[in-house]
Amino acid sequence: MIEIHGSPSIHYCLRCSGVRVSFEEAAAAVREEKMPLCPKCGKVLKPAITFFGESLPIDALKNAVTESQKADLMLVLGTSLTVYPAASMPEYTLRSGGKIVIVNNMSTPLDGRAALHFDDLGEVFEELKRQFQIT
């Protein structure tokens, strides 16, 4: 998995380098209606996700383009395909000769180029669980 928009699995302090807190620890504070705070300086922790206006992690983005170009099949799940650069990943797959399968209850700009299109993400995964006997 390449997380081009980061991940909430880690929260970190913008002031103290090296201070990292797990999602579970941050979530515990939020459940108690408190802000997740740095254990060292007390400032609010930031989840390691890319906020609006921040740059995407360039290595992750490059890897995502490379893997998209190598993919024989890309599952495009629950995205409107309107926010770039993430929306361009299926286009890289298509341009490289791969196929895409779109699962979304709304139309997307690439519906006409998808090998398959499904409306219901839950139904698709229930069927995959049945087909591959996943519990």
Ligand SMILES: [Zn+2]
């Ligand atoms: Zn700190």
